Amino acid sequence: MIIPPDPEKNPDYFSASSSTPSLVPPPSETSDTANPSHARHRNRAFGYPYSDDLGVGFTGEALPPYARRSTSLEHDRNQNLVDVFADPPRPQSISIPNRRPSSPESESDQSLTPIASTSTSVGIPHLIPSPSTTTAAVASSSKIWEGNSTSTSSATSTSTSRGKRRVLGIPKGFRKWWKRYHKWVYAVLIALLICVGLVIGLMVGLNVGSHKRPPPPSSSSTPWNDYDPDGKKTTIDWSGDSNMNLTYDQSRDGPSPDEGNMTHCNLFTALNSSSDPYNLLSVPFPASNLWVQTFDFPIDCNSTRPSLLSDFLITARGLGSSGTIEFVGTEASETVLEGGAEGMIRVDVVIRYSGAQNLSDMMRVCQMVRGDGAQSVGIYTAQETDSKASNPYMLNPLYMPSIQVVVRFPPSVLSQKSRPLWLPNVQLNVDRSAVRVGYLENVVECGVFGVTSGRGGLVAGYLTAEDVTVLTGSNSIRGTFNVSSSLSLNSTAGTIIAHVILHDATNTSSPGLTVSPSSLMYRDTTTTTTTTQTQQQPLIKTTFYTAEGFVGISYLSQPTTVSLSSLVYTASGDIQVALHPNYVGPFLIKDIWGQVRLSSPKPIPNDDPLDQGRSRTIITGPLQVDDGSLSAEYCLNATMLAMSGKWISGMAYWVDTNTEYDKTTTTTTTTTLVTAQDVQNSLDSQQDQNELVILGAWGDVTLSVDGS
Numbered sequence: 289m290i291i292p293p294d295p296e297k298n299p300d301y302f303s304a305s306s307s308t309p310s311l312v313p314p315p316s317e318t319s320d321t322a323n324p325s326h327a328r329h330r331n332r333a334f335g336y337p338y339s340d341d342l343g344v345g346f347t348g349e350a351l352p353p354y355a356r357r358s359t360s361l362e363h364d365r366n367q368n369l370v371d372v373f374a375d376p377p378r379p380q381s382i383s384i385p386n387r388r389p390s391s392p393e394s395e396s397d398q399s400l401t402p403i404a405s406t407s408t409s410v411g412i413p414h415l416i417p418s419p420s421t422t423t424a425a426v427a428s429s430s431k432i433w434e435g436n437s438t439s440t441s442s443a444t445s446t447s448t449s450r451g452k453r454r455v456l457g458i459p460k461g462f463r464k465w466w467k468r469y470h471k472w473v474y475a476v477l478i479a480l481l482i483c484v485g486l487v488i489g490l491m492v493g494l495n496v497g498s499h500k501r502p503p504p505p506s507s508s509s510t511p512w513n514d515y516d517p518d519g520k521k522t523t524i525d526w527s528g529d530s531n532m533n534l535t536y537d538q539s540r541d542g543p544s545p546d547e548g549n550m551t552h553c554n555l556f557t558a559l560n561s562s563s564d565p566y567n568l569l570s571v572p573f574p575a576s577n578l579w580v581q582t583f584d585f586p587i588d589c590n591s592t593r594p595s596l597l598s599d600f601l602i603t604a605r606g607l608g609s610s611g612t613i614e615f616v617g618t619e620a621s622e623t624v625l626e627g628g629a630e631g632m633i634r635v636d637v638v639i640r641y642s643g644a645q646n647l648s649d650m651m652r653v654c655q656m657v658r659g660d661g662a663q664s665v666g667i668y669t670a671q672e673t674d675s676k677a678s679n680p681y682m683l684n685p686l687y688m689p690s691i692q693v694v695v696r697f698p699p700s701v702l703s704q705k706s707r708p709l710w711l712p713n714v715q716l717n718v719d720r721s722a723v724r725v726g727y728l729e730n731v732v733e734c735g736v737f738g739v740t741s742g743r744g745g746l747v748a749g750y751l752t753a754e755d756v757t758v759l760t761g762s763n764s765i766r767g768t769f770n771v772s773s774s775l776s777l778n779s780t781a782g783t784i785i786a787h788v789i790l791h792d793a794t795n796t797s798s799p800g801l802t803v804s805p806s807s808l809m810y811r812d813t814t815t816t817t818t819t820t821q822t823q824q825q826p827l828i829k830t831t832f833y834t835a836e837g838f839v840g841i842s843y844l845s846q847p848t849t850v851s852l853s854s855l856v857y858t859a860s861g862d863i864q865v866a867l868h869p870n871y872v873g874p875f876l877i878k879d880i881w882g883q884v885r886l887s888s889p890k891p892i893p894n895d896d897p898l899d900q901g902r903s904r905t906i907i908t909g910p911l912q913v914d915d916g917s918l919s920a921e922y923c924l925n926a927t928m929l930a931m932s933g934k935w936i937s938g939m940a941y942w943v944d945t946n947t948e949y950d951k952t953t954t955t956t957t958t959t960t961l962v963t964a965q966d967v968q969n970s971l972d973s974q975q976d977q978n979e980l981v982i983l984g985a986w987g988d989v990t991l992s993v994d995g996s
Contacts, residue, residue: 531675532683534608534650541606541668543656550654550666555581556639556647565623566638569614570692575642583655584632585663587698587709594701595710596633599662602693603717606669607680608651610720610743611640611691617726617749618702628696635665636696641689650689667691680720691721701731708733708752718744725751725767745782754793764837768844775830783837783861790828790868792847827977830854837861838987843868843995851977853918862987865980867940869904869995873978874911874968876919876929877936880985884936887992901944904994908938909964918979926965939967940993 466473543550559578561567572578587596602613616624628634637653651669658664669689672678680688701709712735716723722744734753739746741760748767756769757776765777766785772793777784828850832839838861846852846868856863862882877884889904910929913919929937982989 531673532677532687533645533674534606534670534688535674536649536651536668536670541671542652543603543666543668546658547601547603547666548656548658548662548664550652551657552583553652553654554648556653557581559638565627566636566692566694568621568624569616569694570612572640573642575686576640577642579639579641579647581637581639581653583635583637583665584629585635586632589631593707593710594698596663596712598660599664599713599715600633600711601656601662601664601715601717602635602667602695603656603664604667604691604693604721605717605719606651606667606671607673607678607683607720608669608689609667609691609718610680610685610688611693612722612724612744613693613695613716613718614724615695615726615728615732616697616702617728618704618731619727619749624694624696625699625702628699628702630698630700632698634696636694637665637667638692638694639689640692643687643689647689665693667693693721697732704730711735714738716740718742720744722746722763725749728752729770745779771828771830772826773828775828777832779834779837781836782834783839784832784834785838785840786832786842788830788841788843789845790843790847790850790852791845792826792850794826794849825849825851825977827851827853832856833858834861835859838863840864842866843871846870852980853977854980855918855983856981857983858985858987860986861984863982863984863989865982865989865991866995867980867991867993869993871978871980871993872939872941872971873980874919874937874939874964875980875982875991876911876924877982877989877991878922878934878984879936879982879987879989880934882984882986883988885988885990886936886938887990887994889992889994902942903944904940905943906938906940906993907964907967908936911937911939911964911968918981922981937964939964941967 556579559566559580561572561576561578564572564578566578566580585596585600587594604611604613616628618625627636639647639651639653641647651667654666654668656664656666673683677683697709700706708730709732711732714734714737716739718740719742721741723739723741723746725746725748727749729750729752732752734751736755736757737751737753738757739759741763743761743763745760745763746758746765746767748769750768750770752770754771754773756771756774758765759778760782761780762782763779764782764784765779766783768787768789769775770789770791772791775786775788777786826849830841830852832841832855834857836859839856839858841854841856841864843852843866848870852871852873854865856865886906886908889906910926911919912926913924913929924935929935982991
């Protein structure tokens with residue numbers, strides 16, 4: 289039976305050019321099998337006697353498939369047929385490859401050429417017969433191109449040599465240990481990770497459990513109990529969705545020890561919203577219910593001027609403290625003004641609420657008494673809901689209470705029939721309330737007026753005080769301020785618009801802090817007819833700061849006896865500053881991502897009031913920065929200002945447009961002013977401390993020096 293050839297095993301089966309037939313014919317009967325010299329020309333696919341005399345058939349079993357046949361054909365073409373027994377000497381260095389080579393060199397040679405010969409005249413090497421390999425090669429299969437045991441031995445020796453090499457530098461001993469115990473290592477690592485996870489989970493659980501509070505009661509649960517300041521236990525009946533309800537907690541929402549003790553709490557009286565005189569100040573919503581509680585603080589009328597002998601404080605804190613604190617001025621209606629009491633400062637706390645809770649459960653509105661005798665009003669509401677929500681944006685404002693605190697002065701004071709009322713210290717500390725001050729010129733004067741608001745702004749019609757400090761968050765500040773010592777307006781993000789009146793508190797000809805006609809005179813830089821003052825004149829400091837927003841400052845008045853040190857700053861927005869014509873001194877302007885605009889002075893009515901033919905003007909150039917000045921805080925000097933890419937400096941002063949002279953002595957002396965430093969050096973350093981620093985960004989800076 290003839291087995292069809294497999295084209296996938298040997299591609300030369302059907303090749304016409306192949307010198308070896310696909311099927312091996314049997315040996316001819318007439319062939320001389322006894323003569324070894326003819327064995328060379330017989331088919332090498334069969335063993336002896338049909339092949340060579342060694343019985344291995346010169347198969348070259350270590351070669352790859354088809355390599356033996358190609359080697360034999362190439363050898364026959366390139367060499368002459370030579371009798372293998374023509375040369376007596378036989379190779380002496382013939383070796384049979386085994387599974388354990390003696391050296392790497394012999395191993396590599398045997399893997400490529402399993403039979404080596406040192407004879408150059410013998411074309412075919414001879415090997416010692418090996419029955420195992422010969423019979424296995426012939427009897428195993430007719431696939432004569434596949435390798436025999438010789439190639440297997442060579443591959444084994446090669447793999448053995450490779451096995452001795454290190455893998456990634458890992459010693460063989462460690463690899464054996466890892467192969468044996470790697471499963472145990474994996475098990476230990478997994479157990480360790482599980483233990484770490486359990487420990488972390490246990491610690492987190494203990495931490496959460498220690499801070500966990502009981503869940504808020506629902507409408508169907510039992511009433512929640514709380515303790516009043518008097519120690520009695522009260523019951524609060526819940527209605528609706530209690531998760532967003534406000535519940536006052538004394539330990540959490542109550543006043544701090546320095547704020548005083550609570551007295552006369554929650555004495556509310558219902559109001560008729562249709563006939564309420566407070567509607568003239570602000571109109572309530574139709575769904576709102578109104579309650580009011582009134583507090584009266586006596587004033588001392590026996591002194592030369594009526595005054596409040598102690599501090600006046602108002603505190604409003606919590607989610608339900610949004611609203612307005614308003615000081616009623618002379619611009620209010622007669623109905624509102626007549627609601628005040630003579631000899632008293634009346635404070636009305638109006639609560640507006642459209643929800644279903646009881647006001648006493650949500651807040652405490654009390655009169656506060658401190659150890660130093662200060663009189664104040666405290667409004668304390670819950671700082672978080674029953675579901676622990678403290679962000680006001682998460683709440684519905686329709687169901688949150690709001691407040692309106694109305695402060696009214698005696699009608700005689702508001703009608704200006706007596707001297708202005710003196711309040712030594714007014715402090716407003718509110719979380720979410722705005723502050724409004726009416727027109728109180730010649731009505732009320734304050735020593736210190738301070739406002740700290742977390743979210744509300746300030747609107748002042750006319751506020752007179754020695755020191756004014758306002759700090760607001762995310763809201764604007766605007767108004768008219770008459771100050772004699774300092775003015776500080778700060779907003780985290782909001783517009784600042786201020787009209788400033790600088791007052792000389794040492795001027796006895798002007799009682800109080802009202803504006804006198806003398807303060808409208810323009811500043812004279814000469815000493816021709818005046819007596820030189822030996823003492824240093826008062827210095828008023830002003831600061832205007834906002835992180836984002838427009839800043840507009842206008843100085844309405846500056847006496848010639850008062851110096852000004854002013855700082856104006858915004859991180860994003862335009863700045864406009866209008867100096868009073870009496871200001872004579874330096875200015876420094878810094879602007880990033882914006883332009884600096886210096887307005888040309890306009891002709892002032894009647895020109896120079898001293899009849900010297902002077903005009904208001906400005907000159908730019910580097911200045912000398914004195915130690916301890918406001919400009920020195922920015923480490924500036926004349927050299928830096930001359931070459932700066934973001935600073936502009938100069939002087940604002942009076943100059944004669946015809947001769948450009950400046951009188952510095954009692955006799956007429958003409959001095960030509962060429963630079964800004966010349967103008968700076970011509971001023972009296974003891975009397976002139978004026979300085980203005982403007983810091984702008986992402987907006988333009990505009991400066992005018994003629995009061996416009």
